[in-house]
Amino acid sequence: MVDALGAVDGPDDGRDVWPSLAGMLGNARRVLLVHHWDADGISTAAMLADEIERLSVSVRGFTPVIGNFFLSPEDRSAIEHGPGHDIVLVVDYALPVEDMGWLADRWPTAQIDHHLLRHDRIVQVNPVVDGADPGSYPSASWVATGYLDRDPDLLSVYGVVGDVGDRVRGMPVWPAVEAVLERHGLTLGDVQRIVDLIDSAYKVGDREGVIAAVDVVRRAAGDPSSLLNNDEWRGNLAAIDREMERLLSLPVTERAGLTVREIETRFNLISALGRSMAAEHGAALVINRGYFPDRDQIYLRRTDGVHVTRIIEAARERGYSAGGKKEVVGIVVPKEETDRALDLVYRLSGGRGAGAGT
Known part of the structure; x- marks a missing residue:
């Protein structure tokens, strides 16, 4: 067509x-x-x-x-x-x-x-x-x-x-x-x-x-103040800020050169959390086991110049839903596949799989 x-x-x-x-x-x-x-x-x-x-x-x-x-x-x-x-x-x-x-x-x-x-x-x-x-x-x-x-x-x-x-x-x-x-x-x-x-x-x-x-x-294209004063969005942001504070207080581990944080949240904050962690640590991996009832989210972001495109390609070859750019990859997998998907991420990030040292 x-x-x-x-x-x-x-x-x-x-x-x-x-x-x-x-x-x-x-x-x-x-x-x-x-x-x-x-x-x-x-x-x-x-x-x-x-x-x-x-x-x-x-x-x-x-x-x-x-x-x-x-x-x-x-x-x-x-x-x-x-x-x-x-x-x-x-x-x-x-x-x-x-x-x-x-x-x-x-x-x-x-x-x-x-x-x-x-x-x-x-x-x-x-x-x-x-x-x-x-x-x-x-x-x-x-x-x-x-x-x-x-x-x-x-x-x-x-x-x-x-x-x-x-x-x-x-x-x-x-x-x-x-x-x-x-x-x-x-x-x-x-x-x-x-x-x-x-x-x-x-x-x-x-x-x-x-x-x-x-x-x-569209309506606010010439008036950004109307976006800054959008009451509904400001209410959303207040709830998000509270949840982000909770998530950022959770412990992290180090695996395969990545700073790793596992979370459970119904909010779609995996990208925001990953950005925050990558800005501080250079390479961040977030696993959210609480957004979907039957699937988990995996999000990797690197600001250290290491490309992740091979992880995207390998995840797709396994049939996982994956997307991203040279510095970021997002993967959604059935819960029974999460550990295998993480093994893939760790291995292609230079580590020894899910058992890589903390």
């Missing part, structure tokens, strides 16, 4: 060429945006919704089950039997090949992303899989900004800061990010607070709140 996405007119620097947004949509009148639940996915979806509606095309958002790196049977049913759409755009969400194939069998499908997973059956607007420096495209929002030929704005910046935090200061995009901050009289700390508020919906497990957040950030 890729041919239905229109004529190709893209960059000439050796990367795959991409259709324009209008060419991608073709004769479609209804677009489904399947977007990730975090600030980058939300901000990128907001940006795309703006541009799609300017073409007089209707757009609807959808977020899969929070915490999954795949489409569950529930997700597939909702997509197939929902209000209807003519094309699917997958945004900041590294769905596995099987799920992308399922979508492409039914609708013209494209993806705007920056994760390291190539799909041959769809149009991928993704400079990173085409060989570009990930530091030049640290977020899907930054990819979309360039693809849509927009000047960097707050939506662009929310996605970047959401994904890389204050590490953005050392990246090639920093001068452009800094210019946006200065234009709006914001500090990087202000934007981090806004990102935390946007992320609060997914962290408390509010899936409908994630979908609604796309319109909230």
